[in-house]
Amino acid sequence: MAVYLEFEKPIQELQEQLENQKQVKEKSKLKSDDSIKELEQRLIETKKEIYAGLSPWQKVQVSRHPERPYTLAYINAITGGDFIELHGDRGVRDDKAMVGGFGSIDGKTFMFVGQQKGINTKMRQYRNFGMANPEGYRKALRLFRLAEKFNKPIVCFIDTPGAFPGLEAEERGQGEAIARNIYEMFNLKVPVIAIVIGEGASGGALGIGVADKVLMMEYTWYSVISPESCSSILWRSWDYKEIAADALKLTSDNMLGNGLIDGIIKEPIGGAHSNHVEAFESVKAEIIKQYDSLKRLKPEVRVNNRIEKYSSMGVFVEGD
Amino acid sequence: MGWFKRMTEGIRTPTTEKKETPEGLWYKCRSCNHVVSSEEHANSLWVCEKCAYHERISSLQYFQVLFDNNRYTEINPHMISGDPLSFEDTKKYADRLQASIRKTGLHDAVRTAAGNVNRKKVVVACMDFQFIGGSMGSVVGEKIARAIDYAIEHNSPFILISKSGGARMMEAAFSLMQMAKTSAKLTQLSEKKIPYISMLTDPTTGGVTASFAMLGDVNIAEPGALIGFAGPRVVKETIGKELPEGFQTSEFVLEHGFLDFIVDRKNLKERIGQFLSLIKN
Numbered sequence: 001m002a003v004y005l006e007f008e009k010p011i012q013e014l015q016e017q018l019e020n021q022k023q024v025k026e027k028s029k030l031k032s033d034d035s036i037k038e039l040e041q042r043l044i045e046t047k048k049e050i051y052a053g054l055s056p057w058q059k060v061q062v063s064r065h066p067e068r069p070y071t072l073a074y075i076n077a078i079t080g081g082d083f084i085e086l087h088g089d090r091g092v093r094d095d096k097a098m099v100g101g102f103g104s105i106d107g108k109t110f111m112f113v114g115q116q117k118g119i120n121t122k123m124r125q126y127r128n129f130g131m132a133n134p135e136g137y138r139k140a141l142r143l144f145r146l147a148e149k150f151n152k153p154i155v156c157f158i159d160t161p162g163a164f165p166g167l168e169a170e171e172r173g174q175g176e177a178i179a180r181n182i183y184e185m186f187n188l189k190v191p192v193i194a195i196v197i198g199e200g201a202s203g204g205a206l207g208i209g210v211a212d213k214v215l216m217m218e219y220t221w222y223s224v225i226s227p228e229s230c231s232s233i234l235w236r237s238w239d240y241k242e243i244a245a246d247a248l249k250l251t252s253d254n255m256l257g258n259g260l261i262d263g264i265i266k267e268p269i270g271g272a273h274s275n276h277v278e279a280f281e282s283v284k285a286e287i288i289k290q291y292d293s294l295k296r297l298k299p300e301v302r303v304n305n306r307i308e309k310y311s312s313m314g315v316f317v318e319g320d
Numbered sequence: 321m322g323w324f325k326r327m328t329e330g331i332r333t334p335t336t337e338k339k340e341t342p343e344g345l346w347y348k349c350r351s352c353n354h355v356v357s358s359e360e361h362a363n364s365l366w367v368c369e370k371c372a373y374h375e376r377i378s379s380l381q382y383f384q385v386l387f388d389n390n391r392y393t394e395i396n397p398h399m400i401s402g403d404p405l406s407f408e409d410t411k412k413y414a415d416r417l418q419a420s421i422r423k424t425g426l427h428d429a430v431r432t433a434a435g436n437v438n439r440k441k442v443v444v445a446c447m448d449f450q451f452i453g454g455s456m457g458s459v460v461g462e463k464i465a466r467a468i469d470y471a472i473e474h475n476s477p478f479i480l481i482s483k484s485g486g487a488r489m490m491e492a493a494f495s496l497m498q499m500a501k502t503s504a505k506l507t508q509l510s511e512k513k514i515p516y517i518s519m520l521t522d523p524t525t526g527g528v529t530a531s532f533a534m535l536g537d538v539n540i541a542e543p544g545a546l547i548g549f550a551g552p553r554v555v556k557e558t559i560g561k562e563l564p565e566g567f568q569t570s571e572f573v574l575e576h577g578f579l580d581f582i583v584d585r586k587n588l589k590e591r592i593g594q595f596l597s598l599i600k601n
Contacts, residue, residue: 163530163550164558165549165550165554165558166550166555166558166559167558167559167564167567169549169550170550170568172576173534173576173578174530175529175530175533175534175549175578176529176578178530178549179499179529179530179531179533179534179535182499182500182530182531183503183506183507183535186500186504187507202487202496202527203496203499203526203527203549206496206497206499207530209500210500223492223493224488224491224493224496224527225487225489225492230489233489234409234489234490235410247405247407247408247409248405248489248493249405249492249493250492250493255493258404258494260493260497306504307504307505307508310500310501310504311501311505313458313461313498313500313501314458314462314494314497314498314501315402315403315404315494316458316459317399317400317401317402318396318398319396319397319398319399
């Protein structure tokens, strides 16, 4: 049973009409499918129309759509199954909210790392809703170093509502784990590409997000805080999330406009959840394109450019 | 028979617990209510002489604690935020900034300076909690970045005193990227083998903990400081029960292996001097 967001109701209605028509056609063995074709056309038009006018808050909702593809789905599709998942941080345990391993795209090996959300209620708990603990970030760092050792480029998939704010996470140094990753990612000599495929929440996202090229899928968000938490802190109420989403300028086009990311990956009509295969193809094509341009640079040039890029972020006035 | 009967003789409320302490002249300890004159309090570096509670102090006060003869040169003292998002919540960020500048006399939440500590030249960056909760936005990131550049240029050890609630929401993703920016600069400092001492003071949380504060060659802290990634309220909501005694204090963080040592403010200058000598000699 497909899940529809509130503003997707017209899409749902058309989709249901379409299913009915198809059933009618099946039963009555009619040759003509004009009405079906018309409905299909209207469905596409409606999706285009609705998705062209999404508010920032609606984009946040799309980014969290339960039928959106998650990290492992991307990796499996992009590598055609030529992927070996690697586990554990070699210290505490295997964090199920952070996954990674070697895989190949058209014969070229990459290291893939990303936060993983669960596909159903049980799995969402198993994956801790994509909120990694310190051992998740340390597992990611271990995999980055492994990639470095064998000179393989790194692709990170960002999809997290935040680093886990639990008691044990604090005991094991959540802050230090994220800080260490950010720092070490500036030392990586191999090309690094990071793609926000869903939610890019704050330090939890940045902990695997320092890259030569940072890309956002069209209907995702990336900021310092979720609109809900921002509303609760600045407005002291949960009711201002739409306004907060607007104020935070967290959408892909705002982030690109502010020079804080390097590109946007277009999503299929109606969002990645409505056509996984097309989303996988776009992401794969973008990874290949970015890697082809990054591999031409000398490692020290890449590192330097990476440092320069982040060093130039910020808006301030010199004063007198 | 009166309505009230005096059970014990004399007034038993100690004068220290009386509420009307005149502002400015006297200091009442937030922890044990001990009262001393403001002058004595300053002489003990704003640490309670009775219970050793370390009062939250400003960058100027830390400079006074650290720099020889309180002499130093400030770096980029006038830089202010550009409000890149024209952010507005219940108040315009631009107005909030102006109000904070007026109220605190500061330009943003960090002050950076070069000077001598025990006759060794150093660069010190020190955060100010009074300025929007010591939050990190573009100015904090840029001033720290330039202070690190200065330290590299002059081959001076770098000391950063953190005191911050984390990233500044009103600069949204710009604030977030300051975590990357400052960390990037620290890799360059490290490349030059210049020592970096990170000092965590009450409170150090959020994006500051998750970037430069935890990246020192040595991480040190004042006693009893709140240090964490998530704030205690958020952790409490997550686990749904009371937090253990002493959770997220300096002592807790030391015990879990994320600090090198805890230092009383009165020993701070000497310990920093000693550490720098040991590195250098």
